[in-house]
Amino acid sequence: MDKIIEISHLNKKFGDFTAIDDLSFSLESGKIYGIIGPNGAGKSTTMSLLMGLIYPTMGTGMVKGFPLGSQEAKQIMGYSPEFPSFYSDMNCLEYLVYMGTLSGLTYDEAIDRTKELIKEFDLEAHLFKKVNKFSTGMKKKVGLIQAMIHDPEILLLDEPTANLDPTSRMEIIDTLKKLVTQKKMTVLISSHVLTELEMIIDHVIMINKGRIVLDQPLSEVQEVFNKEILQVSCSDNQQMMDYLTKQGYECSLLKEKIRIKAADKQACKQSIVEFVYQNHFTLNLLQEEAVTLENLYKQLVEGEQDETHI
Ligand SMILES: Nc1ncnc2c1ncn2[C@@H]1O[C@H](COP(=O)(O)OP(=O)(O)OP(=O)(O)O)[C@@H](O)[C@H]1O
Ligand SMILES: [Mg+2]
Structure with a gap:
């Protein structure tokens, strides 16, 4: 070019x-x-x-x-x-x-x-x-x-x-x-x-x-910046948090959404779906967090590492 x-x-x-x-x-x-x-x-x-x-x-x-x-x-x-x-x-x-x-x-x-x-x-x-x-x-x-x-x-x-x-x-x-x-x-x-x-x-x-x-x-x-973050929200986010933490995932609750750090996203998604099914919860959201300019800016300029949110 x-x-x-x-x-x-x-x-x-x-x-x-x-x-x-x-x-x-x-x-x-x-x-x-x-x-x-x-x-x-x-x-x-x-x-x-x-x-x-x-x-x-x-x-x-x-x-x-x-x-x-x-x-x-x-x-x-x-x-x-x-x-x-x-x-x-x-x-x-x-x-x-x-x-x-x-x-x-x-x-x-x-x-x-x-x-x-x-x-x-x-x-x-x-x-x-x-x-x-x-x-x-x-x-x-x-x-x-x-x-x-x-x-x-x-x-x-x-x-x-x-x-x-x-x-x-x-x-x-x-x-x-x-x-x-x-x-x-x-x-x-x-x-x-x-x-x-x-x-x-x-x-x-x-x-x-x-x-x-x-x-x-x-x-x-x-x-380059995909930090392997999943977002989930279901009808009982607190129980979901407890479950994921017990499974060894780092997670945090942010505005009705749980953010999860998962190296193996597929495995994590599967456990979430199974947990929701077993407990008859409603799954409102399950998605991979997109890297936006906004969060890149926070990481690189404001020095806010993703880890601090987890
Ligand atoms: N003519 C000038 N004399 C002295 N300092 C200047 C001059 N022009 C710019 N600066 C300084 O250089 C730095 C960069 O300024 P600049 O205007 O390029 O920033 P910017 O990224 O465009 O900011 P903003 O988002 O506020 O528009 C600032 O600290 C500014 O005070
Ligand atoms: Mg300017």
């Missing part, structure tokens, strides 16, 4: 403070990457470095063979900042057409593209309103349109759904997914809403304190 972005040992200091510490990763063409990490982890700084808005203290990076921050690199990238701010007095249409022409489109192309994207992001009713009077969520949408207006090959989206209501968030995620898949864009997207990110990304990059703690395709995450 083509690597469209490659960064190697990037380091960014602000004074004495190291915000990005020896960061290396590569992005393959056409894939959607999620960058996650706690507040202050360095997600926005990473995006600014990739966009060439700030320069690394050390390290190098290439975008499709061009150095980070070069004009050639910038031309094939689109960026939607975490906090879009519009100082201009232009209305939405004027602003986006202007941004389109700045990105190299002709006036007519910019108009067509603006109209197309305005429709996708459901802002048609606001085309002639002043952008600086828009609500935070509407500004976010304008930021996204401005990032995509010139059909960039690479899209950097810093918390694209922050400050949006749940319906708008889902709409944005669906629209983004549709547009980036259609155009086969390479996307790096940061978000704190991990369930939402999970729906769109192919690959996860997790950072903490400026360092990478995980860089893996989402499809491999299940295999």
Whole structure:
């Protein structure tokens, strides 16, 4: 696979403070990457470095063979900042057409593209309103349109759904997914809403304190981090707990569900089913616990090992 972005040992200091510490990763063409990490982890700084808005203290990076921050690199990238701010007095249409022409489109192309994207992001009713009077969520949408207006090959989206209501968030995620898949864009997207990110990304990059703690395709995450946890719930969870503990399983009761650590999941499931049958209990739930981004994040960033829950 083509690597469209490659960064190697990037380091960014602000004074004495190291915000990005020896960061290396590569992005393959056409894939959607999620960058996650706690507040202050360095997600926005990473995006600014990739966009060439700030320069690394050390390290190098290439975008499709061009150095980070070069004009050639910038031309094939689109960026939607975490906090879009519009100082201009232009209305939405004027602003986006202007941004389109700045990105190299002709006036007519910019108009067509603006109209197309305005429709996708459901802002048609606001085309002639002043952008600086828009609500935070509407500004976010304008930021996204401005990032995509010139059909960039690479899209950097810093918390694209922050400050949006749940319906708008889902709409944005669906629209983004549709547009980036259609155009086969390479996307790096940061978000704190991990369930939402999970729906769109192919690959996860997790950072903490400026360092990478995980860089893996989402499809491999299940295999690598599956901690052999089963979840069960029946009509008498306390008796089930006692039974499983006697059988030698480590388990804990969590919100009406028993979590069981079982190296041999099949054998454990069989004993559960037999126990339920013998005691005429009702089995409400019996499933393998999926590895979600949320619990991976807890394990890797918050240092909460699975074992502590068992
Ligand atoms: N221009 C700057 N000057 C000084 N420190 C900065 C600057 N920009 C970022 N930092 C610091 O670098 C660290 C990383 O910040 P960054 O904004 O990249 O975090 P983030 O992962 O995007 O966090 P959030 O989830 O809150 O958006 C923080 O400690 C921040 O205070
Ligand atoms: Mg940020």
